[in-house]
Amino acid sequence: MSDRIKATVKRRQVREAIEQSLIRRRKRNRRFRMLGLGAVILGMLFLGIMFSSIISKGYSAFALTDIQLEIYFDPEVIDPQGGRNPDVLASAAYGKLVKAALRKEYPEVKKRKEKRKLYRLVSTGAIQQLRDLVLSDPAIIGSRKKLWLIADDDVDQYYKHGENQSRLKGQQLAWVAQLRAKDALKTSFNTNFFTAGDSREPELAGIRGAVVGSFFVIMITLGLSLPLGVAAAIYLEEFSPRNHWTDFVEININNLAAVPSIVFGLLGLAVYINFFELPRSAPLVGGLVLTLMTLPTIIIASRAALKSVPPSIREAALGMGASKMQMVFHHVLPLAMPGMLTGTIIGLAQALGETAPLLMIGMVAFIVDIPGSILDPATVLPVQIYLWADSPERAFTERTSAAILVLLAFLVLMNLVAIWLRRKFEKRW
Amino acid sequence: MFAVEIKTEQASPTQIDTLPERTLGKPLLDKKVSMHCREVDVFYGDKQAIFDVSLDIGKNEVLAMIGPSGCGKSTFLRCLNRMNDTINSCKITGSIRLDGEDIYDPKVDIELLRARVGMVFQKPNPFPKSVYENVAYGPRIHGLTRDKIELDEIVKNSLMRAGLWKEVKDRLDDVGTGLSGGQQQRLCIARAIAINPEVILMDEPCSALDPIATAIVEELIDELRQRYTIVIVTHSMQQAARVSQRTAYFHLGKLVEVDKTDRLFTNPSHGLTEAYITGRFG
Incomplete structure (x- = not known):
């Protein structure tokens, strides 16, 4: 057999082998696509079931x-x-x-x-x-x-x-x-449902107190965790030297993000209430506890956002004679802002839905009055849901679902704001 | 670090010649020197990237640095305005002086140094801000202007000198990153010259550009020579031949040969230089 014929035979074999493997590859492709689609459909289905069940149970509370x-x-x-x-x-x-x-x-x-x-x-x-x-x-x-x-x-x-x-x-x-x-x-x-505080009588019970409490708590959390988290992220990412000490800090921040929230509640109880003697059930303490919980989320998201800023922008700024601080604040921070804000809002949404740590600091009390300041006793939406879900009256069942609807509405709103902010500040480079 | 190692090994044509003991040609000048570099060694951690480079950069000349990938030309360029400071493991010994002043002196302000020794990077990297803001940034942070009129003047002049004014004068408020590649690179040059540096370092400024944009930038470099000292790293020997007065050939972190560009390209003293410029490797 001449070399040429050998080469042709070999080429034909190669071609057949590739065609064989292509059939397998296509099959695998198809299987993977179906799996992915299935997962999405299953997820949507459960979401649909959850929403329809909550809405069908809760809508009647608005009448x-x-x-x-x-x-x-x-x-x-x-x-x-x-x-x-x-x-x-x-x-x-x-x-x-x-x-x-x-x-x-x-x-x-x-x-x-x-x-x-x-x-x-x-x-x-x-x-x-x-x-x-x-x-x-x-x-x-x-x-x-x-x-x-x-x-x-x-x-x-x-x-x-x-x-x-x-x-x-x-x-x-x-x-x-x-x-x-x-x-x-x-x-x-x-209208009672939106204007009144909690009550023993379901027909008089409303979520105003819980909404105002949640608002105070979230505002305190935002006001403390955003500047602290962003400052920590900027320092760790841009200024701190890389050594064992910063490695240690980094590991601990990542660990904090995984600490069960109730532990933060215990910490808040021990530190803020027992040691600093702040009032129980107060949104101030709730906000401080949730700040501790939200900080790692914000720091991690902000550091990821800072890391994703291309080094060419940093070099451009440094090459112009900008100081490190100017480089960070003029160029890196604006580009990292959408990511930071998204992380912050996701952290806050998590805080808004948090119950366990607030139980530990007494925000689970039955409070009728609508809180007027951050030191008044208050409760928050998820705790209110927990309280109502625990009540025997049938009328509270529908109010529980209605309160969940309100909470979900706030969460959806916050996520929409996050998306909007990201779109607004996103820049191409 | 590892990648650099592999590159240098690939670039080593052991069969051609051994490296010379000292730099051939004419690395040191007698007069009108802008930057003196003496016995410069650069280390990345344990690995030495630059070996004992002594070189003068003359005033208002274009000095081209050529050599195979990983030969250390970019590393050396980045030592000239201390951009290597951003790399933690990087250590530099020897002396580099700008107008007689050691730039690695602890008393030197790094911001001032970088304002005096500007830089244009390989990939056009305008800020994601308007064309105007890009050029105005330097004068603004260094406080070079008293009012808006002066700033406008500087922006206009810089864009004109970068040959970009005609193209962008009606869209100064457009985002700089929205320009074409060649325009972006000229915008970066305009940004660099807006603070009137003494030296401009260019790290393969045309490698991301098409031939027409390259020609425009090369023409620009030739014009800029009237006012600035330019050090340009390039992969293209034709480019080095076209724009520079002197050319330095680097190999494996050593400065093999420096000479007047026409002499280096027509009559190289070292076998490695000859092999490189005749395209036998690189």
């Missing part, structure tokens, strides 16, 4: 049932002296007016036990409603008015979800059916 009753603003009850003194008006027993209206509506109810059941149809929030009405317009005293009053959570659940979802029984069901027949029940938008 609240009202009962229409004819209220007689009895001067004898509200202001027997007739002085129209605001203090007297404010402390009057408005509950009696509601009870009288209910008795009038159902004259057949006579027994004390039954009466008590009847009174339970209307929320104690109605007292506040009446008081507000009278205080805003004292001339109303003495008149009769048909008013929409907040229903009790059991009535609310019955009206929105039917008999099975409510604790109403026997007579109460009949009474409510009667109201329904007269069109004296309706649902309206649950």
Whole structure:
């Protein structure tokens, strides 16, 4: 066989071998693509299930049932002296007016036990409603008015979800059916949910306190962790000498990022509350604890962002006679900013959803008042969710889901801001 | 470090010649010297990259440095404005003087030195800012101007001297990185000359450019010679022949030969130089 024929044969063999292997490669390609697609679809599916379950459970919390009753603003009850003194008006027993209206509506109810059941149809929030009405317009005293009053959570659940979802029984069901027949029940938008603090009564409970608490905590976390984290990252990345000491610091920062958050809570309890004697349950302490937790995230993200700035830009600046500081602040930092901000917002989103460390510093307390400052006792959204999820009333179940929706809305908003900032500051080089 | 080692081994044509004991040609000048380099050794950690280089750089001359990859020409160039300081393991001995002043003296301000010895890099690296800001940056950080009018003047002059003014005068606010490769490199030159340095170091300034842009930059280098001393590292012997008055040939970290460009290219004294310029390796 001549060399030429040998070469041709060999070439043919090579070609066949490559074609064989190509079939295998294509198959592997296809398999990998299907796997990837499958993973994405599975992920989306679970996300969809989670969202639809939360939304389907939570949307009804945004509606609240009202009962229409004819209220007689009895001067004898509200202001027997007739002085129209605001203090007297404010402390009057408005509950009696509601009870009288209910008795009038159902004259057949006579027994004390039954009466008590009847009174339970209307929320104690109605007292506040009446008081507000009278205080805003004292001339109303003495008149009769048909008013929409907040229903009790059991009535609310019955009206929105039917008999099975409510604790109403026997007579109460009949009474409510009667109201329904007269069109004296309706649902309206649950403004309470957004304007009120926590309450033992589900129909009066709101997330305002938790939202304000979360806001204070996040602001403190942002205000402390961003400058500290960015400064630490810049020092470690640009200025510190490379030696065992900085290696040690680096390892510890990476370890801190992996420390369970509850440990930070214990640390906060020991240091801030026991040693520095800061108040318990205060957003200040919460913010300090979450700062500790967020710092490693911000430092690591910021260092990665600094590292990704091309060395040519640094050389250009140094070659012009810029000092190291000028190089960092004029050129490196602006280019690293989008990455740093993204890291910061991701860290803050994590902090916003954090519960465990805040339990340790007492932010799990039942707090009705909306905090006015960073030293007032407060709670935060995820802790509020935890508290409500723990409550037995059915009405709290839907409020739990609604609060999760609000928290998710904030998280989505923060992530959108992160994306927007990255797009805005991103520059090509 | 390891990569450098491999490169130098590849570049070593053991069969051609051994390295000379001392630099051939005429490394030292009698008068009008801008930078004196004497017995310069450079180490990266334990590895020596430059061996005992003594060389004068004359005022208003273009000195080209050629040699195979890894021969140390870029390393030597970066010693001239202490850009090697950014590399931790890099150690330099010997003396390099700019107008009689040792630039490695601890009392020397590195910022001032780099303002006096400007640099243009291999890859065009304008700041991701506007064309105007790119050129104005140097005068601004060094406080060379009192007001906006003066600054405008400097920016315009620098761009004109870099031959870029006509092309960018209507888009001074555009991002510098949006220009073409050749324009970017001329922008970098404009940026370097905006602070009026005494020496400009160019590290293969045309290696990322097409032949037309290269021709423009080469023409520019020739014009800039009137005002500045230029040291240029290049891979292209034609370029060295076209733009420089003197050429230095580096090999394995040693300065083999320095001479007037035409003499070095027509009548090299050392076999290695001859082998390199005739394209037998490199």
